[in-house]
Amino acid sequence: MPSRTPLTRLQSILKRSGDPARQAVAILELAPDLPDAAIDMMDAALDGADPLLQVAIMDAYFEMTGDNYHQQDLESILDKARSMGDDGEQLYMAARIALGHITGLSADRLDEWGDGQLEITATAQRRRRARRRGRPSVVDEITIIIHGTWAADGTWWRPGGDFFEFTRTELGRDDLYGKADQFKWSGKNKDRKRRQAGIALDKWLRDHPAREVNVFGHSHGANVAMLATHQGLRMDRLIMLSPPVRRDYFANWSNVGQAYNIQASFDPVVAIAHGGQWFRNSHVIEKKLEASGHSASHEPPVWRREKIAEFVSIPW
Amino acid sequence: MASSRTTLMQSLASNNRYQRATAAIELGKRRIRQALPELRRLTTDSDDIVAIAAMYACWELGEDLISIERIVAALESDSEEDVQQAVETVGAIGEPFVAKLAPLLMQSPDRARLALKLLDEIGGPEARRLVQFMRSDDPDVAALVREILDDWEDAADAVP
Numbered sequence: 001m002p003s004r005t006p007l008t009r010l011q012s013i014l015k016r017s018g019d020p021a022r023q024a025v026a027i028l029e030l031a032p033d034l035p036d037a038a039i040d041m042m043d044a045a046l047d048g049a050d051p052l053l054q055v056a057i058m059d060a061y062f063e064m065t066g067d068n069y070h071q072q073d074l075e076s077i078l079d080k081a082r083s084m085g086d087d088g089e090q091l092y093m094a095a096r097i098a099l100g101h102i103t104g105l106s107a108d109r110l111d112e113w114g115d116g117q118l119e120i121t122a123t124a125q126r127r128r129r130a131r132r133r134g135r136p137s138v139v140d141e142i143t144i145i146i147h148g149t150w151a152a153d154g155t156w157w158r159p160g161g162d163f164f165e166f167t168r169t170e171l172g173r174d175d176l177y178g179k180a181d182q183f184k185w186s187g188k189n190k191d192r193k194r195r196q197a198g199i200a201l202d203k204w205l206r207d208h209p210a211r212e213v214n215v216f217g218h219s220h221g222a223n224v225a226m227l228a229t230h231q232g233l234r235m236d237r238l239i240m241l242s243p244p245v246r247r248d249y250f251a252n253w254s255n256v257g258q259a260y261n262i263q264a265s266f267d268p269v270v271a272i273a274h275g276g277q278w279f280r281n282s283h284v285i286e287k288k289l290e291a292s293g294h295s296a297s298h299e300p301p302v303w304r305r306e307k308i309a310e311f312v313s314i315p316w
Numbered sequence: 317m318a319s320s321r322t323t324l325m326q327s328l329a330s331n332n333r334y335q336r337a338t339a340a341i342e343l344g345k346r347r348i349r350q351a352l353p354e355l356r357r358l359t360t361d362s363d364d365i366v367a368i369a370a371m372y373a374c375w376e377l378g379e380d381l382i383s384i385e386r387i388v389a390a391l392e393s394d395s396e397e398d399v400q401q402a403v404e405t406v407g408a409i410g411e412p413f414v415a416k417l418a419p420l421l422m423q424s425p426d427r428a429r430l431a432l433k434l435l436d437e438i439g440g441p442e443a444r445r446l447v448q449f450m451r452s453d454d455p456d457v458a459a460l461v462r463e464i465l466d467d468w469e470d471a472a473d474a475v476p
Contacts (some may be wrong), residue, residue, distance in 0.1 A: 006332060014404040033416040056373065060319055068414055075459065076456070076459065078454075079458070079459045080455060082455065148400065149400050149403055149404070150396075150399050150400060150403050151399075151400070154396055156396075181476065188436070188437060189403050189407045189437050190437065190439075216380040217341060219400065232460055264334070265334075265335075266332060266334035266335045266337070266338040267334065267338065268337035268338045268341055268365055268369050269397060269400045269401050269404055270368075271338045271342060271369075272341050272369070272372060272401070272405060272408050273404050273408075274405045275408075292333075292334035292335065293334050294397040294398055294400055294401070295395075295396055295397045296394075
């Protein structure tokens with residue numbers, strides 16, 4: 001019988017039903033040895049899982065990647081656990097400890113929140129995974145999609161979403177990034193938040209280096225991408241879908257191989273936002289769709305009908 | 317090239333909802349008072365996108381016909397573009413919208429969270445006052461209040 005790898009052990013733990021606390025402990029024990037391939041499996045297990053198991057998965061995710069992607073989720077779980085009173089004690093402790101790992105809070109301060117006697121507490125204060133040293137590995141190509149205002153919870157740009165799957169399959173972008181740490185930003189309708197997101201995108205792409213970078217940005221997500229080019233980020237192609245065009249968000253064009261701007265015939269969202277629809281400069285190739293509406297530019301039927309892939313010269 | 321006043325006025329009767337809405341916004345931005353009667357009528361259009369665009373245009377022309385219920389309906393819809401249209405409208409009107417949001421804070425936790433998110437978008441002293449005095453037993457609402465106040469604190473500390 002073949003020996004069980006950490007990945008197969010994780011698979012078995014996640015499939016198991018029963019005591020979530022035991023499952024959580026098992027995952028935390030396994031985390032230092034899990035390969036990156038476990039991330040997709042953990043991500044898929046998050047939806048609908050017991051909150052205690054969710055905390056363990058998020059904690060293990062941080063252990064593996066050093067990324068604070070789940071910090072807000074953990075804070076929400078912590079608030080819910082607090083409101084549960086005594087019934088939420090174990091969940092509260094687990095979430096608190098997981099947050100402590102992310103925020104760098106030392107273990108001795110954990111006594112402020114509990115007696116530290118729970119098994120999960122001991123397991124969480126575990127041996128640490130040896131962090132990867134040096135630069136992250138460079139892949140050949142990466143394609144990402146950036147959502148716009150108040151769309152961080154949207155589905156179309158995530159794995160399983162219509163535009164994500166269309167891009168991956170019909171447009172043939174196997175390199176479209178859809179792992180748990182997929183880039184996202186607050187989506188707040190504020191200049192300060194877009195600029196922060198531009199800086200975050202630059203950092204994210206430095207952590208996910210690729211020889212060729214392609215970016216789809218919808219609405220202000222396109223402006224976030226342009227702002228990132230001022231941090232030094234270079235992208236080979238920037239496909240802007242219905243951006244509110246503002247001069248103060250223009251890219252550092254020397255860092256953009258080719259930029260495209262795709263706009264609907266009538267778009268009340270862009271009309272009311274500060275800005276216009278058109279760049280009218282030599283850096284951006286522009287297309288006016290026959291379709292109307294702010295979402296039209298990321299709708300697969302519109303892409304098919306109006307041959308947008310050909311316009312942006314896909315296949316690349 | 318920008319559309320003429322006549323074209324925009326005619327566009328208010330278009331079968332295309334997006335064309336109607338875009339024309340309304342443009343007429344408001346250009347302060348074309350001649351369009352006011354038709355814009356008033358469109359504020360009760362059954363289509364949220366059109367109604368909200370007309371409300372915005374009337375606001376630009378000095379008439380407050382904003383229905384917070386229509387804005388909330390758009391924000392609570394499954395349509396991302398309806399949500400974005402409503403958010404941009406609130407952002408474009410800005411501080412005068414704050415007083416309209418106050419009653420929502422007393423409604424369900426979901427409504428209170430929505431109002432808080434909009435107050436966060438608007439910012440300014442009046443919005444800050446409302447958020448600071450917001451009290452709720454709902455943990456999600458209370459957490460959002462803390463998050464907004466912390467974020468504003470960070471913004472105030474930011475180097476200009």
